[in-house]
Amino acid sequence: MAVTSDTKLAAEAPALTGGDWLRRIGRSVEAVFIPAMAIVASALLFSLLLIILGKSPQEFYELLWRGGFGTSFSWQNTLVRATPLIFTALCVAVPARLGMVIIGGEGAFVLGGFCAAAIAVPLVDWASPWIVMPLMIVAAVVSGAVWIGFVGVLRYYRGVNETIASLLMYYIAVSIMNFFVEGPLRDLTNPNKPSTKPIGDANMVGDIPGTEVHWGLIVGIVLAIALWVLMNRTKFGFAARITGGNIRAARAQGLPVGRLIVISCAIAGACAGLAGYFEVAAIQGRANASIAAGYGFTGILVAFLAKQNPLAIIPVSIFLGGIAAAGGLIQRRMGMPDATVQVLQGLMFVLLLVSETFYGRFRIFGGKGGGR
Amino acid sequence: MNGESGLDVVLLAMFAGAIRVSTPFLFVSLGECLTEKSGRINLGLEGTLVFGAMTGYAVSYLSGSPWLGVLAAGVAGSLFGAIHGYVCKLPRVNDVAIGIAMMLFGTGLAFFLGKPFVQPVAPHLPSLPLGWWSSNHSIRSALDINPLFFVGAALAVLLWWAFKNTRYGLIVRMTGDSAPAALAMGYSVNWVRFIATTIGGFSAGVGGAFLSLYYPGQWSEGLSSGQGLMAVALVIFARWNPLACFAAALLFGAAGALGPALQSVGITQGYYFFNAAPYVLTLFIMIVSTSPKRSLRGAPAELSITK
Numbered sequence: 001m002a003v004t005s006d007t008k009l010a011a012e013a014p015a016l017t018g019g020d021w022l023r024r025i026g027r028s029v030e031a032v033f034i035p036a037m038a039i040v041a042s043a044l045l046f047s048l049l050l051i052i053l054g055k056s057p058q059e060f061y062e063l064l065w066r067g068g069f070g071t072s073f074s075w076q077n078t079l080v081r082a083t084p085l086i087f088t089a090l091c092v093a094v095p096a097r098l099g100m101v102i103i104g105g106e107g108a109f110v111l112g113g114f115c116a117a118a119i120a121v122p123l124v125d126w127a128s129p130w131i132v133m134p135l136m137i138v139a140a141v142v143s144g145a146v147w148i149g150f151v152g153v154l155r156y157y158r159g160v161n162e163t164i165a166s167l168l169m170y171y172i173a174v175s176i177m178n179f180f181v182e183g184p185l186r187d188l189t190n191p192n193k194p195s196t197k198p199i200g201d202a203n204m205v206g207d208i209p210g211t212e213v214h215w216g217l218i219v220g221i222v223l224a225i226a227l228w229v230l231m232n233r234t235k236f237g238f239a240a241r242i243t244g245g246n247i248r249a250a251r252a253q254g255l256p257v258g259r260l261i262v263i264s265c266a267i268a269g270a271c272a273g274l275a276g277y278f279e280v281a282a283i284q285g286r287a288n289a290s291i292a293a294g295y296g297f298t299g300i301l302v303a304f305l306a307k308q309n310p311l312a313i314i315p316v317s318i319f320l321g322g323i324a325a326a327g328g329l330i331q332r333r334m335g336m337p338d339a340t341v342q343v344l345q346g347l348m349f350v351l352l353l354v355s356e357t358f359y360g361r362f363r364i365f366g367g368k369g370g371g372r
Numbered sequence: 373m374n375g376e377s378g379l380d381v382v383l384l385a386m387f388a389g390a391i392r393v394s395t396p397f398l399f400v401s402l403g404e405c406l407t408e409k410s411g412r413i414n415l416g417l418e419g420t421l422v423f424g425a426m427t428g429y430a431v432s433y434l435s436g437s438p439w440l441g442v443l444a445a446g447v448a449g450s451l452f453g454a455i456h457g458y459v460c461k462l463p464r465v466n467d468v469a470i471g472i473a474m475m476l477f478g479t480g481l482a483f484f485l486g487k488p489f490v491q492p493v494a495p496h497l498p499s500l501p502l503g504w505w506s507s508n509h510s511i512r513s514a515l516d517i518n519p520l521f522f523v524g525a526a527l528a529v530l531l532w533w534a535f536k537n538t539r540y541g542l543i544v545r546m547t548g549d550s551a552p553a554a555l556a557m558g559y560s561v562n563w564v565r566f567i568a569t570t571i572g573g574f575s576a577g578v579g580g581a582f583l584s585l586y587y588p589g590q591w592s593e594g595l596s597s598g599q600g601l602m603a604v605a606l607v608i609f610a611r612w613n614p615l616a617c618f619a620a621a622l623l624f625g626a627a628g629a630l631g632p633a634l635q636s637v638g639i640t641q642g643y644y645f646f647n648a649a650p651y652v653l654t655l656f657i658m659i660v661s662t663s664p665k666r667s668l669r670g671a672p673a674e675l676s677i678t679k
Contacts, residue, residue: 101468159664160655163415163468164605168651168658171598175648182644297476304469339483339593346477350459353470357462 030359035305038355042347049343055334063333067326074325079213080283082321084109086220087275088299089306089313090227091148091268095162096308097231098264099244100155104166105272106296107173108147112140112273113280114177117287118185120199129202136203137277144273145266147173152265156258162265174292181288195288205282216278221314223271228310240264272296298324301349320345378637381510385636388514389629390622391521392587396421397621398524399579400603401610402531403572405617407453408607409535410568411548411561411674412460415471417576418600419478420452424580426486429591433494441494442520442581449577450570452478457569461562467676475600489591497586518586520578524618527575531614544568548672576600598651605654609661611670627653 047057068078091105116136123132147169154160180196187197205214231237243250243260250257279291302320306312327341400417407414414420424445432441456474460467503515535541547554547564554561579599584591606624610616631646662668 101472103472154659157664158659159662160658161608161662163472164601165655165658167598167601168605168655171651172648172655175644175651178647179642179644183642300472301476337484337487339480339487342476342480343484346473346480349473350455350470350477353465353473354459354462356464356466359464 030362031307034355034358035307035352037358038352039305039348041355042344042351045351046344046347055336059334060330063330064323064326067329068322074322076212077325078318078322079211079217080321081324082317083214083216083220084275084279084295085299085302085317085321086217086224086313087271087278088296089302089317090224090299090310091272091275091296092300092303093306093308093310093313094227094231094264094268094271095148095152095261096303097237097240097244098261099247100152100261100265101163102148102151102166102265102268103163103300104148104151104168104170104296105268105299106292106294107166107170108144108269108272109276109279109296110170110177110292111147111173111276112144113276113284113291114180114196114287115143115273116140116277117196117199117280118180120203121185121197124197124200124203132200132203133205133281136199136281137274140273140277140280141270142273144269144271144276146269148269148272149262149266151269152262155265156261170296177287177292178289187286193288193290195286198286199281201285203281204285205278214278214282216275216282219274219278220317223274224310224314227267227271231310236260236263272299298345301345301352304349305352381637382633384510384514385633386626386629388516389633390626391517392625393628394621394625395518395521395524395582395587396579396599397603397606397624398521398528398618399582400576400600401606401617401621402524402527402614403449403453403575403579404603404607405572405610405612405614406531406544406575407565407569407572408675409548409612409672410544410565411551411672412457412467412565412569413471413604413675414453414456414474414569414572415468415601415604416452416456416474416478417471417572417603418596418598419475419482420449420573420576421580421583421600422596423452423478423482424449424577425584425595426482426489426580426591427577428581429494429584430486430489432496432585433489433492436495438495438497438585441585442497442578445577445581446574447577449580450574452577453570453573454566456573457566460569461566479596483593486591486593490593494585494591496589497582499586518582520582520586524621528614528618535614545672548674551674576603602650602654605658608668608671609654609657611668612672613670624650624653 043061050057050060067074069075088105088109091108092102095102116139119139120132120136123135148166151162151166151169154165155162182194185196187195205216207214208218231240239250239255240260242253243255243257247257275295276291279295280287284291298320302313302316306316323341323344327338330336330340331338400421404414404417427448428441428445431444432438435441452474456470459465459470497518497520499516499518501512501515502517503512506512506515535545543554543559543564546557547559547561551561554564580596583595583599588595602624606620607617610620627650630649631643634646635643
């Protein structure tokens with residue numbers, strides 16, 4: 001009798017850990033499967049909209065593939081558009097670990113780009129790129145960090161809602177840039193569009209050899225990996241996640257909650273500011289209204305699709321960058337408005353959030369099934 | 373200038389501007405006030421506003437009747453509100469995040485469907501010439517007031533009265549302050565919030581129609597400059613009191629009218645700084661009116677954003 005019960009126990013023990021392991025795999029599969037289903041569902045709904053409007057969904061998705069990922073040219077276009085999304089999504093994902101929803105990354109983006117240009121313009125004629133380029137980066141990073149860091153200060157010390165505050169500050173940032181670009185810093189030799197003077201070819205960021213993709217992509221990927229390490233593998237990240245989980249518990253543990261919040265916001269703002277730097281120094285060559293192209297807002301969607309995980313942000317940015325890259329082709333070939341991509345993105349965002357309700361509902365992923 | 377001083381002109385222009393600019397604020401903030409009183413926040417009203425503006429303009433253009441446009445905008449807005457209200461009652465769905473998503477989706481869809489209506493000119497809403505008694509041109513134009521402004525003012529009083537004195541007002545307030553209490557009284561919390569969000573969406577849609585059909589009176593992609601979002605801050609500032617919403621909307625309207633009013637007398641220096649005035653004012657008001665130590669006076673206890 002004793003022998004059989006022993007063998008039974010011995011047989012049970014590995015089975016138990018096996019189940020645990022399976023459940024963990026199930027969770028990760030679930031975390032990919034559910035957002036993927038949300039994307040498929042939004043693609044289907046969008047097809048329905050296209051059919052109602054008398055357009056061909058098949059043509060749409062073919063063009064989407066060709067314009068985004070079909071050729072090496074479209075891949076390069078995709079990667080260029082994915083680059084700012086990596087940074088702006090990090091601007092959402094880092095504070096999200098502390099339970100904050102910051103949607104004003106576009107403000108830090110615009111301000112970072114503007115400050116980088118503003119500091120370069122008076123130096124262009126006489127200073128070497130070895131001085132100008134680092135100064136531009138510092139200006140962009142610091143202005144972005146201060147901008148979103150201030151949102152964190154308001155959140156912690158005044159209890160001001162960070163979502164609304166950061167969006168209001170986006171409008172203020174755009175006003176600041178417009179004021180200078182149309183006034184004191186306007187390049188009077190350029191009558192078409194109010195802009196600052198060009199930052200000079202010598203101060204532009206170059207391309208990765210053999211491609212037309214600028215170095216910002218590499219910086220973005222490295223930064224995403226670094227922030228993943230920071231948030232998941234360091235004491236700082238652990239403390240930040242505790243704060244996000246339960247701020248009272250974090251305070252009771254003696255964690256410096258205020259400092260954690262402000263520093264995380266400043267890191268987030270620095271990311272967005274850096275994206276603005278690359279937009280000016282690698283794409284536009286000067287600051288004007290076209291740097292406010294909405295990368296900050298698309299970044300919110302990227303961060304949510306990536307479930308606020310810095311590593312997952314890289315592929316998701318490339319995915320959404322591809323959709324954006326195909327936008328022009330779709331617009332020309334199918335005669336669709338330029339907001340087409342925005343509708344598809346909006347639909348994805350809504351359905352993605354709706355899909356959150358399905359977590360833990362599927363037995364196959366080790367969930368309890370049914371209800372919450 | 374009939375010997376008027378520049379200050380008079382600016383003040384008159386600001387008065388007229390405050391009434392014009394405040395009307396969309398008023399409608400959106402009353403809608404948001406109702407939604408928040410029921411214990412839920414709808415950040416997507418910015419999208420609702422833009423979509424309402426597009427629908428109102430399109431229907432007015434196609435049917436020739438601007439009032440039909442206003443109605444259509446309201447219906448479209450309530451549809452957006454209904455989507456928000458329905459989705460939020462699913463478990464694990466965050467109302468703030470859904471609001472952001474609906475904001476992006478609503479503006480995107482409005483730009484997408486509204487593309488053919490950027491060029492055509494739709495019939496505008498008529499205004500009431502309340503300045504008929506004066507021979508002064510600037511007074512007459514300042515007192516050309518749109519009837520929707522008075523509708524909004526009446527709505528503010530009605531909401532204020534209804535919250536205080538009616539059964540429905542009590543149900544909404546109870547749901548917002550304590551879901552378990554509402555449940556114990558036999559009311560469905562989700563249903564009350566769904567209805568409140570839907571009606572709130574209607575109001576925001578009407579606010580959008582005012583933008584496209586009266587002032588600025590044109591449908592374009594740059595029509596809204598965040599009024600839908602500022603209305604959320606405005607409701608917090610007004611401490612969830614519809615009458616205070618009315619006053620706050622006028623204040624925001626005056627701040628928004630500052631830039632154009634100064635421009636009308638030739639002060640263009642710093643135009644963009646004055647343009648930022650409403651945002652700076654909103655931020656400032658939020659900073660001084662909140663506190664990390666206690667929850668806000670008058671705040672519905674179930675509201676996620678003040679917890």
